[in-house]
Amino acid sequence: MHILLNRESEVPVYIQIRNQIRAMIFEGKLAAGSILPPERKLADSLGVNRSTVLNAYKELKADGLVDSHVGKGTVVLAHLNKVCESQDAYQYPVWRQYFNQNAERSNDPLLRDILEITNRDDIISFAAGISGVETDPIDALSGMEEELFVQKGHYALKHTPTEGFTSLRENISVLMGKRGIECSPEEVLVLSGSQQGIDLAARVFIDPGDVVIVEEPSFFSALQIFQSAGARIISIPVDENGMCIEVLEQILQRYRPKFIYTIPTYQNPSGISMSLERRKNLIELAYRKKVLILEDDPYGQLRFEGNRLPTLKELDKYGYVIYFSTFSKIFFPGIRIGWMTAPIPVINQFTMIKQLTDLHANSISQWMVDRFLSSGKLEAHINKICNEYRAKRDLMIEALLNDPVEGLQWNKPLGGFYLWCRLPDGVPNSILLGKAADKGVAYVPGSSFCLAGRGENYIRLNYTYPDAEKIEQGIIRLKEAINESIASGGRSKRSRISEIKPIV
Ligand SMILES: Cc1ncc(COP(=O)(O)O)c(C=O)c1O
Known part of the structure; x- marks a missing residue:
């Protein structure tokens, strides 16, 4: 990607980057579906801070020109094709000008990304906050079709x-x-x-x-x-x-x-x-x-x-x-x-x-x-899932205890869905997240649950969603990722996933 920066210009560098990528999109040089270079790579090649490129990408995203997805990178949006071919490209609305402050404040795609990553086959997800497939009360739905469409349709x-x-x-x-x-x-x-x-x-x-x-x-x-x-x-x-x-x-x-x-x-x-x-x-x-x-x-x-x-x-x-x-x-x-x-x-x-x-x-x-x-089946169902979830919680704790990572701590919840873990000192979530995703395991970083960037050294692990046999494997992968992050002193080359706005 050829970008020329004028460091004498009064136009901030991130806006210069944004304008030039924007022009490439409108001119069709960057087709819909193209993946923009990872932030760090572009920053290195332009000799600017990563945050400068990050800000340029944020602007492009706010303009509705690109979107970022966990595991894919920052992608030029598809619906621009026709606009670019058929119209004066600069007529395309600058979406950000239209969104209200409320929309600006709700710009964290965390939840959407969690749902997306949970659907990936290669990932063992400790990130979701949902029940496991095998504990779902599918039986309770039997006979529903007949009742709904024959007897109760007019009502339901x-x-x-x-x-x-x-x-x-x-x-x-x-x-x-x-x-x-x-x-x-x-x-x-x-x-x-x-x-x-x-x-x-x-x-x-x-x-x-x-x-x-x-x-x-x-x-x-x-x-x-x-x-x-x-x-x-x-x-x-x-x-x-x-x-x-x-x-x-x-x-x-x-x-x-x-x-x-x-x-x-x-x-x-x-x-x-x-x-x-x-x-x-x-x-x-x-x-x-x-x-x-x-x-x-x-x-x-x-x-x-x-x-x-x-x-x-x-x-x-x-x-x-x-x-x-x-x-x-x-x-x-x-x-x-x-x-x-x-x-x-x-x-x-x-x-x-x-x-x-x-x-x-x-x-x-x-x-x-x-x-x-x-x-009247709710109580029996709750008893059943409590037994299953208790067993899964114990499996997760057992897997953490087996060949433990020094400095990794966790609580033992008496109920519910989550284990809250404190990472060993010096393992930034921003590095670990990418490493874990590369190894095929997902979690939610602690900072998502805190204000002002706190919670960086915590992670949330869900034990109810993954199949029991995947819990041990997932924890092995997570421990490997933590150990590698420690070994690299938290300064390893970032993976593709961690360069995209993360969660998982
Ligand atoms: C504390 C808390 N409140 C509310 C919700 C939302 O639940 P619902 O699916 O009913 O919107 C969740 C879901 O994870 C939750 O953890």
């Missing part, structure tokens, strides 16, 4: 109320009762996945500049959602007993946050559960400071050992806790059904915003969940 294929199917809300209210939470069906809103609930919460509660409190580490999508809503996010560290309430107390002396977002049970990503004492202290503090709590509980039912801990909602006497949960981790993630329970004024407000967003959750999916709950 039409609109539902925004709040959700009445019978599903009733079933969820019974389920809540079993989780120790008394709530009427009217206090339940069916969501298109619980992530939608987090997004609705951002829309209902956050004005740009508002403070919200999160744990650190925390669920990356929640961080991205709050960020994109323009919130000022303050994070409270998590130790082995969950969110550090003393730190929170100090923060609440200085700030009046809109809410505290917490995943108290088998947290994503750390696997940690908040102790009973801290749960009580948190609720007490919330009452004193009049701060709402968003309790996100996708994993609470997946207890392998240890005592059952009450949810915050269960402990809440005055209605300060808004509770979210999902069928993604105990039924199927692709049906996209979750729910929230909260006092009726909150449900009403969320319903109004949900109505504007998607009218209602998918009717067939609601019907499928309702049918599953009515069958």
Whole structure:
């Protein structure tokens, strides 16, 4: 690629690079599907910093001219072909000028990349946050076709109320009762996945500049959602007993946050559960400071050992806790059904915003969940997957213990989906990520769950998704990648994958 830089020019170097690549695309010299040189290679050949090329590529991406994909590199987009052939190329819209600030703030493709990498055959993925194929309750679907198309089609294929199917809300209210939470069906809103609930919460509660409190580490999508809503996010560290309430107390002396977002049970990503004492202290503090709590509980039912801990909602006497949960981790993630329970004024407000967003959750999916709950098979299924996941967790820990990497540490979660590992000192995730992907293993880097680049020396490993026999192999590959990163002092030549904006 022939790029000439004018170092005397007032035009910043990254813009010069961007303009020249742009011109090559418009002139057809770089055809759709072409892969741009890796950032480091181009930077070396031009004698500039890698970040200069990175910024040029970011601009091209924001202009809608290229996209980057894990494992492929930065690719010229296909839909440009016709435009380049048939029109004055410079008429092509500069997309970035049209996107709002909100879109700018949501520019991290992490989740999309995780889903993509999980589908790759050559990768053993510890990156996903989903159930294993062999534990999926496929049996529970039998007979569905007949019922749906012969008996219930008129019902399950039409609109539902925004709040959700009445019978599903009733079933969820019974389920809540079993989780120790008394709530009427009217206090339940069916969501298109619980992530939608987090997004609705951002829309209902956050004005740009508002403070919200999160744990650190925390669920990356929640961080991205709050960020994109323009919130000022303050994070409270998590130790082995969950969110550090003393730190929170100090923060609440200085700030009046809109809410505290917490995943108290088998947290994503750390696997940690908040102790009973801290749960009580948190609720007490919330009452004193009049701060709402968003309790996100996708994993609470997946207890392998240890005592059952009450949810915050269960402990809440005055209605300060808004509770979210999902069928993604105990039924199927692709049906996209979750729910929230909260006092009726909150449900009403969320319903109004949900109505504007998607009218209602998918009717067939609601019907499928309702049918599953009515069958009474959920409890047996949860028992079954808890046994399977406990065994998989133990397999992963055993594989880590076998010929261990010095300095690599991990926790032993008592439930849920994840192992949170601390890397040995001096192994940057940016290097390890590429090495691991080259060896055919994927994980999520700790920095994705933290603010301001923290968490660099942590990784999250999921044990529920990979087949049991692949867990050991995947851990062997990961340990090799870590050992090689240590041996190269963290300064090895980067692989192709790590040059692309990573996750996995
Ligand atoms: C803590 C947490 N909250 C919410 C979600 C989203 O779940 P859903 O699939 O219901 O949107 C996840 C999924 O991984 C999660 O880990």
